[in-house]
Amino acid sequence: MKDDSKYYLKCVKCEHITPDFGVWFEQNQVCPECGSNHSEVWYNSDYKELPLIIKGNPISFWQYFYYLPLSKQENVISRNEGAVSLQNWWFLEDFAKEKYGLDINVQVYRNDLNGGTGTFKDVAASLAASIFKEHDIKQYCVASTGNTATSYARYLSIAGINCSVFIPDNALKASEAMISAFGQQVLRVKGDYSKAKKIAAEYSKKYNILISIGNIDPIRVEAKKTMVFEWLRQLDRLPDVYIQAISGGTGPIAIDKGIREIKSVYPDLKNPKFIMVQPDGCDPMVQAWENAEKNGFPDGFEKEYPILDNPQTAVPTLATGNPATYPIIAKLVQNSGGTFLRMKESKMIDYAKLVAFERKVILGPASAVCMAGFFEALKKGLIKNGETVLINTGEGVRRAPDFVNEMIYTTKNVDSIDECKPHEIDDYRKQLWEAVIKD
Numbered sequence: 054m055k056d057d058s059k060y061y062l063k064c065v066k067c068e069h070i071t072p073d074f075g076v077w078f079e080q081n082q083v084c085p086e087c088g089s090n091h092s093e094v095w096y097n098s099d100y101k102e103l104p105l106i107i108k109g110n111p112i113s114f115w116q117y118f119y120y121l122p123l124s125k126q127e128n129v130i131s132r133n134e135g136a137v138s139l140q141n142w143w144f145l146e147d148f149a150k151e152k153y154g155l156d157i158n159v160q161v162y163r164n165d166l167n168g169g170t171g172t173f174k175d176v177a178a179s180l181a182a183s184i185f186k187e188h189d190i191k192q193y194c195v196a197s198t199g200n201t202a203t204s205y206a207r208y209l210s211i212a213g214i215n216c217s218v219f220i221p222d223n224a225l226k227a228s229e230a231m232i233s234a235f236g237q238q239v240l241r242v243k244g245d246y247s248k249a250k251k252i253a254a255e256y257s258k259k260y261n262i263l264i265s266i267g268n269i270d271p272i273r274v275e276a277k278k279t280m281v282f283e284w285l286r287q288l289d290r291l292p293d294v295y296i297q298a299i300s301g302g303t304g305p306i307a308i309d310k311g312i313r314e315i316k317s318v319y320p321d322l323k324n325p326k327f328i329m330v331q332p333d334g335c336d337p338m339v340q341a342w343e344n345a346e347k348n349g350f351p352d353g354f355e356k357e358y359p360i361l362d363n364p365q366t367a368v369p370t371l372a373t374g375n376p377a378t379y380p381i382i383a384k385l386v387q388n389s390g391g392t393f394l395r396m397k398e399s400k401m402i403d404y405a406k407l408v409a410f411e412r413k414v415i416l417g418p419a420s421a422v423c424m425a426g427f428f429e430a431l432k433k434g435l436i437k438n439g440e441t442v443l444i445n446t447g448e449g450v451r452r453a454p455d456f457v458n459e460m461i462y463t464t465k466n467v468d469s470i471d472e473c474k475p476h477e478i479d480d481y482r483k484q485l486w487e488a489v490i491k492d
């Protein structure tokens with residue numbers, strides 16, 4: 054480690070130091086000592102400035118430039134991502150009070166407001182494009198269920214970098230269309246996400262092109278760790294409970310890293326209870342967790358998980374049938390006192406309709422899964438009186454335009470004025486709540 058450099062990477066397995074991303078890329082993104090691809094970024098900073106920076110008024114996560122692995126500000130590629138608002142959704146608080154007698158604070162992290170592509174993948178893509186620009190990378194490739202692909206496609210195009218995107222055959226047409234519109238190459242693989250990842254890895258090797266190394270990718274983790282800074286800025290504390298729809302799980306990995314990183318200035322922070330939600334069409338992590346729970350979490354429980362071939366889910370973004378990161382996530386969840394929850398995807402639209410009615414916000418499918426997790430967590434008694442709950446909604450409906458079509462419920466087909474009369478908007482409320490509450 055050179056003391057005059059801003060950051061370095063440290064291997065999680067053997068602590069070998071890689072001085073910067075240029076060398077990391079030359080090493081093919083693995084540790085030359087032990088071969089592990091899991092390294093974390095650390096900074097030669099004492100973090101004294103961070104509390105001051107956190108008091109600022111950011112337009113993007115680049116507010117935290119000193120704690121991001123980029124040397125020159127001129128290389129930043131940004132579209133106002135990562136400074137999205139936390140919103141207090143009182144209708145969820147009222148529900149928790151009325152039905153369960155709980156006084157809780159519910160905050161929703163509105164990732165649909167990200168400027169890049171309107172998902173929580175935008176911060177990673179922004180940092181990736183900037184790092185690639187700094188290190189003169191011209192070709193990149195990524196396998197993704199859709200949102201990472203779209204986001205990387207956009208930011209890398211802005212930086213003038215070629216990005217080949219491998220998507221599974223169930224990925225949404227809207228994702229494919231956007232990637233294509235940006236001029237990036239789409240390779241739609243005949244098979245599931247696991248197969249897309251396999252072919253992408255072979256492509257990377259064949260042409261010696263850098264590839265995204267998944268949920269532990271230090272670029273993704275560094276970008277997403279700024280969520281911790283943002284919550285401190287907006288809440289002045291961290292939430293007690295964190296709810297997210299999970300596919301691979303960069304969220305909890307990055308939150309944990311962010312908290313460890315700033316221990317010297319915020320010694321009392323700890324991980325929130327991680328509540329990780331999967332749809333019943335693709336729930337390998339939930340299955341693994343339930344099995345471990347039944348057996349009393351034996352030593353090494355985190356290494357046991359099912360692999361689902363070609364998972365059939367209505368939420369292609371969450372279709373990770375082979376949850377290779379489960380061993381890491383399961384330990385984080387266990388240590389946080391959290392859990393994995395399953396939701397019924399047949400009810401996704403009911404949650405989305407309720408939110409659209411109560412908050413006038415149209416969620417995308419993966420966010421509806423996340424929202425369902427809040428109701429499930431209440432039902433299972435996982436949220437306690439006085440707690441602050443953060444619901445991390447990863448996307449809005451522009452990522453899945455067909456989803457909104459399923460939300461139509463007030464239409465009457467009319468032929469003459471006799472069939473038309475004024476309506477009362479509040480009359481719909483009861484039916485929407487009943488749909489969500491019923492089993």
Ligand SMILES: Cc1ncc(COP(=O)(O)O)c(C=O)c1O
Pocket residue numbers: 172173174198199200201268298299300301302303304370371419420446447448
């Ligand atoms: C909107 C949304 N929610 C949740 C997830 C799951 O994120 P992760 O793969 O980091 O678990 C994704 C991933 O694609 C997503 O796009």
Ligand SMILES: [Zn+2]
Pocket residue numbers: 064065066067068069084085086087088089
């Ligand atoms: Zn190593």
